[in-house]
Structure formats: structure tokens, C-alpha cells
Amino acid sequence: MKKWPVGMIGGAPGSFMGDVHRRALALTGQFSLVAGCLSRHAVPALKAGQALGLDPARTYIDWTQMARAEAARTDGISLAIIVTPNDMHLPVAAAFLEAGIPVLCEKPLALTVEQARHFAERFIAQAQDMIVAYTYSGYAMVREARRLVHDGALGALRNIQVEYLQDWLGNADSDGGWRLDPRTGGAGGCLGDIGTHAFHLAEFVSGLRCEVLSARVSRLVPRHAVPDDAQIQLRFSNNAVGSLWVSQVATGCGNALRLRLFGEKAGLEWNQEQPDSLIISTADGRATHVARGGSAVQTPSLLPRGHPEGYEEAFARLYADTANLLGGHDAPLLPRLADGMRGQEFIEAALESGARYGAWTLLQA
Amino acid sequence: MKKWPVGMIGGAPGSFMGDVHRRALALTGQFSLVAGCLSRHAVPALKAGQALGLDPARTYIDWTQMARAEAARTDGISLAIIVTPNDMHLPVAAAFLEAGIPVLCEKPLALTVEQARHFAERFIAQAQDMIVAYTYSGYAMVREARRLVHDGALGALRNIQVEYLQDWLGNADSDGGWRLDPRTGGAGGCLGDIGTHAFHLAEFVSGLRCEVLSARVSRLVPRHAVPDDAQIQLRFSNNAVGSLWVSQVATGCGNALRLRLFGEKAGLEWNQEQPDSLIISTADGRATHVARGGSAVQTPSLLPRGHPEGYEEAFARLYADTANLLGGHDAPLLPRLADGMRGQEFIEAALESGARYGAWTLLQA
């Protein structure tokens, strides 16, 4: 059983996303973390590398050097995992793609849509080699929901409602770190940090594309430098309507990502905080809760019904797909550069609409 | 124990709302239905009156005559209950108010805001004698929610989300009857039929007034003559934002009225389909479900904790308040003409904003 050698940029031990990615890698059993650029400074970089069991020779402090050196090795990394603050995503990705190394990058791609478009044009030929970490599309029941919609279980969709609510920025003393600094997190604030997840989820499950939107974008906690709450009316390619509400100041909400689709035949609901089930409701008054792992579900998963899978298992599913991809197989559900671009277009259109008092605004294709 | 004599206009036996009102009256034990104008035609009116045990002499086929006759009797009705289609609400109410008889009227008041404004100007002196049946404000836990918000349990409100979802108009062969005919139900469609309930609920519990809105108003089932789904961005007097989503084609939803308020200190949720509890959530990860009838609740109710109260009990609470009012007592929570006017302003502003592609539109005070 070959393990794919991978490197990580950003994400020193103890950082939330670094640890999350490493556990997801480990869950798959198909990867080996062998290189890293975990800090720009030598001592912390070496310490972090040591803590992760890396060879000091493959503990870098410069990602460009890392890309070149790994590309030159016969045992060089097969994948570069980017878990830096948002402003570094594209520069780092560019270095590795240039060196011919596929990339798995956190969202959102960039600080502005212009940056993202330039990048996408430049790397158009490698668009399939750039994976974007829309984690929630890795949940088995999200994929099952997509399948059900695709197979017509809901009939034609009429209304798509997605909301992603957190409260960690709602306290008087909350410190959003680089996420709340427009220079490192982007001007989108909550739109980039979690709104892109919600937007991808809505398009991923519905199979539709949002064409225009009308946004209300707010800083409900006035001291915040970037939006912390936004609600956005959506219109989709098939004339379905919808709404995306995102907030990081919704007191009482942990990580409440919820998707509801209403079709002619049935409605469907999925909640990230109870990810192992879907609810399918019909006009005869039945609401059927379908459990992951049961024989009524076609999407495969790791654990049997009733043995909860969680966030790491969703993440691991993205990595398992990535391993398939590296092995030359197909991975049609894996988000790539084009999906990352959609998120960037979404942020841009929402900010623009919000600044224009909710004027309906086209998403560039 | 005196029972207040009341009359009903519309609502023959077997009609949904007529039966609902009669059961609510009965639950209070404080009213006696003694007169009615249950049809405009003599035979069905008499049959209906007989079925309800009315004296044939007080079974009318003309509401103007009824108003005059009952006003002239020493044992005349103390209250006229109007459960006709929407287009008749104001003509009937006018007849009774003119005759000096208080009115309890179904919502929405009128077919257009102009009609409602003329009416409101004409009967400005009797505004407190016209009660509007915003049923959901009669639930004990809705009143408890209002109390909690007023007492500061949530802190300053930031975001108010209300949705009211049904699916009975979503089927290919659904027949909305007079509700879908703009001549009898009004041009507002779902905005008038259920949106006014949701709007009142949001203002009733929050204690805030919505000042401007931006609406998306749709006919998701194309053959419908009036809107069947609308989503409306709201801004409130204290700068709180919010959304009201109303649909009668949301497949899988029975009567899913749900209110969520997010304040600086806590969030609060109430669901009409599980009306006996409130959920209060805080940023420390606790979501407390508070049961009606428990000692943690200050709002009184009929039945002990764990013995479900439902829709009729909510309605009966409006009637119990009405009996208080008739007895010369205060009933500060009871919706009156001014509250009915708010609903009418809401419909108008939403339709206007929707027609102008979501332009932010003022609600007239």
C-alpha cells in the first residue's frame, strides 16, 4: 500500500486547521506527511517540523524553495497542502503548480476576485490539479443529498435555503485574528470565511448555478473591520429562488450550517451539526430521516449506521478522493479551481450588491 | 358567571376558521354564540344557524341588518366575529363599529392599503374596539418570549428571522379557493394569508418596528394569480436586520411558523409546530429548552407542564383577553386596528419592493 508523500504550508502543530488536515490525512491511511513550511522563521519552523516527525532537510522556511526542492527530489511530495491565511493562498499555490506539484488549498482562494481571475487564467491548464477544501461536500449525506436531487427525488427545485451561523465573533472581546483583518482575510469577512462554504454547498447539492444575487451585508458588531453577517437573495439557473444567510455573530450558534431544498415533489434538509442524517419531507405529512450507513442510502461511508461520523471523516473523504486523483482515477465530486473561482465570484458579487443597497448583481460565469 | 353574547359573520359549520373560532370561544367558557350571518342566502343561513343552536330570529342574511338589529336589542351581541373572505372584512367591520359593537376580525384587514387607511381614519376613535386575529400571539410561549426579550434576556437584538412555510398550494391540483383570487383574497397572496402573521409575530416578540424592507416576491407555481412565496429583508428601528420568508409551496411543510431572534447575550427560537417550548441559546454552547407550565416560565397557561396546549388554546387566549376587554379590563397584548394596519402596510411595501426588484421601501408609520 503506497502512501502518497505530502507537504504542508502553514498549519504548525496546535493550529486549528493544520491539525484538522493532519488528522484527516491520517484517517485515510493513504498519505504520509514528509515536508513542511510551517513558519517563515527557522527556529519555529524546525521545532514544528520536529514535532511532526519531519526530516529537518525537508523543513523549509520559504515555500518557493520548498516547491523547487521537492520537485527536484525523486521522492518529492505529490501534493502541497495550503493552510495559510487567505492572502498567502495564491502565491503559495502558484509556486507549487509552477513546479508541477498538485495543490490542495483552503478557501477562499484570494483576497479579491481580480487576483483569483489572474491566477485562474495563468493556471488554466492545471485547473484540475488545484483542489479547494470545501470540506462540507465531503460529508456522506451531503453527497447522498446531491445524488437524490440529481435522481429527481425532489422534482424540479423551487427554493434553496442555506444558512451558516456561528457566534464566536459575537462577544465583546472576540478576536478574529487574521480573519478580521482585510489585509490577511480579505474584505469579505464572513462571506469568505464561511459564506463560500455555504455557497458551494448550495450549488453542489442542487446541481444548479446561482446567476444573480441581491445582498444585505453588515457589520453587526460595529468594531469589526469586515462584514460579520450577510443575507443574500439568490436566483438560480432554473428560475429557482433562494437565500444564503451567513453570520459569525449569531449568538447561540456553534457551526450551524444548514441546507434546505424545496422541490415540486419533496423537501430535503441537512444539518452539519447532525451530519449523519437527511430529512426528506413530502406534502402528505411524512418527514423521513434517513441514516447514513443504512441500506436506504447509496453513498458509501466508513462506519456502519449508528456509529457517528463527524467533521474529520468528511475531510478525510476529500483526501480519499484526492488519493484517487493522484492515482489517476476520477474524482468528480472533488472541488477544483473552478469551484474556488465560484466562491470568489460570490464574495465579489455579494459585496458589490451590498454596497449598492441590494441591487441584483450578476455572478460572472 | 356572565357569558358574553357574540355573533359571527361568515364561518358556517364545517368551514375551517368558523369551527376554529367556535372551539376557541367554547374553551374560554366566557362567551355564548347567539347570533350569526352565516350565509347571504336564507336557506343555508337558517340551516347553519340551526346547526349552531341559534334562535332563527337572530340568524341573519344581511350583516348591516344584523348590526342594527343586535345593537337595538337589550340582549344584543357584545362582539361581532368576522371570518369572511378578505374582501368582506372591512365592510362588515364598518357596519358593526358604526352600530357601536366591538369587532374581532380575521387578517388581513383589506385588499389594499388604501382601503385600510380610509377605514382606519374613519374609525380612529374605535381603534381599540377592533381586534385583529393574529392567532399566534396567543401562544403562551410567544408571550413568554416577548417578556424575555423585553426583560433583556437576549441583550440588544441584532438579527430577527421569521419564516412561515406551508405546502398546501404546492401540488399540481391544489385549489386555493378565494385565497388565490385577488378579488377576494387580495393581491398579496401568501403575504396577506400568512405573511401578516409572521410579520406581527416578529414585531410582537421583538418589541421593535420594521422600518424598511426589500422584497423578492414570486409565483413559484406559475398558474397562481397571486404570490405564493416571498422573502423579504428587514431593517428594524434599532438597526437590527432580519428576514421574513413566507411560502405556501414549500413542499414538506405543514404550518411551519418559526421565529428566531439573535441578541448580544443570547438567541431565542420558537416553533409553532412545537409551541410549548422555547429554546434559548448562548455562546457557551448551552441551548435551554424551556417548557410551558414549568416554574421557570412566568407567563400563565391553562394546562400543567407536559400536557400539550395547541392551536385552539392560543386562539382561546385571544378570546380570554377579549373577554377581559369587554369587562373593562386591560388587554395590552391583544392586537387591535393599529396592528392590523401594520400588516396591511407590510403587504403593500413588500409588493411594491418586489415590483421594483427589491428596492428598499419604507413602511409608512
Added chain:
Amino acid sequence: MKKWPVGMIGGAPGSFMGDVHRRALALTGQFSLVAGCLSRHAVPALKAGQALGLDPARTYIDWTQMARAEAARTDGISLAIIVTPNDMHLPVAAAFLEAGIPVLCEKPLALTVEQARHFAERFIAQAQDMIVAYTYSGYAMVREARRLVHDGALGALRNIQVEYLQDWLGNADSDGGWRLDPRTGGAGGCLGDIGTHAFHLAEFVSGLRCEVLSARVSRLVPRHAVPDDAQIQLRFSNNAVGSLWVSQVATGCGNALRLRLFGEKAGLEWNQEQPDSLIISTADGRATHVARGGSAVQTPSLLPRGHPEGYEEAFARLYADTANLLGGHDAPLLPRLADGMRGQEFIEAALESGARYGAWTLLQA
């Protein structure tokens, strides 16, 4: 529309069960309370009668006199409703049955099974005229559950679990009044007060008869004179097993009556605190919540789907059945004397088994 004249024994205004019965009567619109024996003392009896609008001539202080007087009137009561403490149930019922007046009586029938057996033998010919208030069998979705089981939706039943949990006797200073006094409430304590409801529910829905049981019967709050918590292993006529757990000291529980049936094909769950739905679960991982009033449900109910019915509506359904019975129609689901006897046998067998360290004990047929 004829209203059946009824009288009430016990249940002065303000008493829990008296008010509950009167509201349920009112909800049906088919009864008129015209006589009462609301106290054994003249002044309170007259005051209570006046508060309820009774003719003073039909306000009695002696139930035997009431039975005779009402039987002698041409407009005498059609039904005597008994809401006294438990020790009075049978003496009062005997007076009215002797006078030829049907009875609706609260459970449990008696203080001891011997009393109940003597009564049942004496009134064997009138067994169908004595209705026992097993309220919970009046919920629409309980009846739907019974129908589903009967129609084979679950397949052969294997295991039946019922629990009825309250906590109002669990506090240091709780005062159970006559319920905790064996002379007025009986030696069964919680077994009689709520256990009989649970036992009836299990047999009513399953369509099976419990043949033997093994009980653990406790006073978990030592100062209580009668049992406050018991758990009882059950074996049914078809070899199904089961358990009945009843507690009035289960801290945190309001009126948590819950029934679960497990059959070869499906499981079914009903919770009294959310009475408008049933959950049917299958081995393929689907749990279908079926809403009262939806087209997937065959049992009729008062209100449409999504408009909650509660405890009073369940009670009213028993009274609607009673009106059918008085009108000469069938009321096959209405509990009668034989069902009351089952409850008494259950209490007796459970106490006996408990006293014998859980020895398996036959229920007398």
C-alpha cells in the same frame, strides 16, 4: 343540534381535572353541564355551581340524591362525570348506574382490586355504560398507531416499551395531597395515578394482552407512603416481551408518556409531549415522522396538519365518542368498565409481584 345534559361529581372550578373535563366537553360542542355535586358542603357547592352557571336546584351536596333526582327528571342528565378522589369513584358510579344513568369515571376505578371486582360483578349488565377516562387513547396519533399495528405495518410485535415519567413528587417539599394518601389514592401510588394510563396505552395500541408481569416497586423518596417509581417486566399474549416504567420522581420530566413498539417489520414511537406525530422506523435506516392531519394518516382529527392539537383535544375525542354512544352509535375505541378492570388488575399484580421480589405474577383475566 341537541346537546347532551351532563352532571359532574367532584371537580369544583379551579381543580385541575374538573377544569380539564369542562374544557373538553366545551370543545365538542355536544354537551351541556347542567347539574353538579361539587362539594359535600352546601355553601361551597352552591358557590361552585353558581360559578359554573348551574341551576341551584340542580346543585347537589349528596350524590345519591343527585342520582335519584336527575333520574326522575324528564330533562335529567344523560351522563354522570366522576372526578373525585379515587376512593369515591365506585360509590358514586354505583349510585348513578343504579339510577340508570351512564357514567364517565376517572381512573383508577378503586382502591383495591376486590372492590373493583365486586363492583364489576354487580354492574356486569351495565359494563358498556361505564366509560373510564384513559385520556391518552383519545389522541389521534395514538389511534393511528393502533390502526397501523392492527393493519400489520409493524409485523408481529416483539417488544413493547412504555414509560410514564413525571417529577412533581420529586422535590423535597412536594405535596401529593390525596394522591399520596393510601386511604384516598389507594396503595398503588404512581401505579394507579399514571401507571394505569401507561398500561392501557400499551394494550390499546398493541392490541395484545399482558399475561404476566414481574415488578420492582419503590418509594424512592422515603417519606412517601405509597410507591413513587416502579418498573415492570411484561409478557404479552403473543410471547412479546416488554417493560412499563412509571415514576413521579424522575427529575426533569413533566408528563413524559412514551410508547415504543418493535415488530418484525418496523418500530413505532409515540410521545405524549409531541402528540401530533408518530415515528415509524425500519431496518434500512429510515425513521419516518408522520404528522397528524396529513394525507398519509387515516385517523381523522379536528385541525389541519401543522396546527397543534393537545391534551384537551385528546380528552374531547373521548367525549365525542361518548356523545356517539349516547346517540346509539358505536364507539369501539372508548374504554369501558372492562378496561378499567384491567388497570386495577395491573396495579394489584404489580404490587403483589413487587412485594414478592419480582416474582412473575399472573394478571387475572
Added chain:
Amino acid sequence: MKKWPVGMIGGAPGSFMGDVHRRALALTGQFSLVAGCLSRHAVPALKAGQALGLDPARTYIDWTQMARAEAARTDGISLAIIVTPNDMHLPVAAAFLEAGIPVLCEKPLALTVEQARHFAERFIAQAQDMIVAYTYSGYAMVREARRLVHDGALGALRNIQVEYLQDWLGNADSDGGWRLDPRTGGAGGCLGDIGTHAFHLAEFVSGLRCEVLSARVSRLVPRHAVPDDAQIQLRFSNNAVGSLWVSQVATGCGNALRLRLFGEKAGLEWNQEQPDSLIISTADGRATHVARGGSAVQTPSLLPRGHPEGYEEAFARLYADTANLLGGHDAPLLPRLADGMRGQEFIEAALESGARYGAWTLLQA
């Protein structure tokens, strides 16, 4: 960062428990699987070892040889993980403990309590080196529940209810494999397979010891050779009562392990299928859902609030404790030989009581 070298006996790739253990090991990042006895036959053993990346020299077909060989190596395994059928647990464990290698073993320990007692006497000095995989005690919120009980949040406990329900043996064609064969799974059937988990959970969280029990033990599917459903009355050291219900034929249940504790001050509920929250209920009608990862929780966990942890994370917590233990630290919550013995005593007492028609039976200390 040192990784502890471990070996596995049983659990070839594709087996449920083998994969579960390997993913849990991987999640911790603190172990390295370097040796295995994955089959008794050479070819499958080597293939399995190769699939797991084991050195062929450390791929064994005889566990005794493996124990000796690994003990002799300077880089030998620090832990032997036993995931064989039940009949092999103790023979394998004995080989490794004799060789001085600590063991982590699946439950139940043995086929009979006699075997287990002999083993426990023989290895009394190494009782702390034998860890038993009571997985569910690894959930963060189970540990938080234990802490809350210990800190007095519930007051003195009165009633403890635990149930563990599955349905995978309920179908006509279900094949329980070695679990249903008394020679490999033991005579306890569901008592050993899942009842021991439930029993440990009840004692672990309550901090009490069950002293006597009265059991009903059944084969509800007659063709089963061992019990598939049992319900057991419990009495605890502080006079609390309780019940343990276990079934593998409860149609509609996936892996429904649920614990409820009722104390003088509050009730507490935990459900394995929604493991990230606890519900604490009080007599004032409040039921507080406490979320893992929130600041209201003292027990640490891997992921922030709202990012679901599941079954693998619970298992990983046992392994993280094991790593602590191997590193010379304390791991007071980790189940050891004594806890495994309790499970064996429980099976024995339940079978004995069941055979004696529910006679109350002492658990040997």
C-alpha cells in the same frame, strides 16, 4: 515526537473492528502499527500485513510466537491490540502479558466468568496493563457527564436507565457470524456483544456499582442460538434503582445506546447517536442541551463546538489515554482488567437470573 510501536492480533483489513482500531490509532498520531497476527494462515496473513505496510518479518501466524519475538526485539511493540472473536481474547492476552507486553483487548473478556476469573487471578499483578475497549467511555460528553455527576450536579442518584438497541440481527436472513455461535461469541449473545458496553457506561458515568440484578433474557428470534434481547432490573450501591435493556432485534435502531440518570436535583441524558451533546433537565421545566467544545464544558476535546466528533474520535481518546499510560502518566478513566471483569460478572449474573425466572442475583464483587 515518538510513536509507540503496536501490533494487532485479528482485524485483517476490511474487518469492521480492525479498521476502526487502525483509524483511531491514526487519529491520535501517537502510534505506529508495526506488527500483526492477522490470520492463522500464512498467505492471508502476509497479504494482510502487506496491505497494512508491515514488515513481512513482523507478520506472524502464531500469536505466541509473535509475543515472544516482539518481546525479544529492542524495537518490539509496546502494545498488543486484540480484535479477535471473543473466544480468543484471553489466550492471546495471556501470551502478551506473559511476555511483558501491555494489552488492549476487545470486550467481552471471555466466554465464561470462570475463564475470566482464572485469568484475572493469574495476571493480578498486571491488571493495570490490560486495557479493555469500552469505546463509549471515550466520548468527551460521556466523560463530561461523569464529571457532572461526580461534582454533584444531579444530586443523589435515584434511577439509572441505560439501553442499547440495534436491529441488525432482526431480519429473517441476518447472519451474526461468530457472534451468534456460543463457542466463539459466548453464551451471552447480546449481553456480551453490546450489553457489556451499556453496563460499563452506567457504572462509569454514575460512579456507582450495581450490586444485584433481575433479568429477563430472551431469544426473540427463535432460530438464534444465544440471547438477542434482555432487560435487566438493577440496584446500585446507594440504593438507586435502574434498568438495562439491550436488544439486537429492535427494528429501526442502528446503534442506539442511550443513558439516562435521574438525581434529586436534575436528570441527565446522553445518546450515542448524537454524542456531542448532553441534556440536563430540572423540575422547573428547563432541559439544557450542552454542546461539546463549548465553554460550558470542562472536558477537553479535539474539535471546536459545532464540528462533530464521532465514534472514531471516542475510540481515539482511549488510545490517547493509552499513550499517556505507556508514557508513564496516569489514565484514570481508561478501562482495565477490573472493568472487563465487571462486564463478565454482569453477563454471568444476567444469564443466571434469566434462567431462574428473574431471581435477584448478586454480582460478585
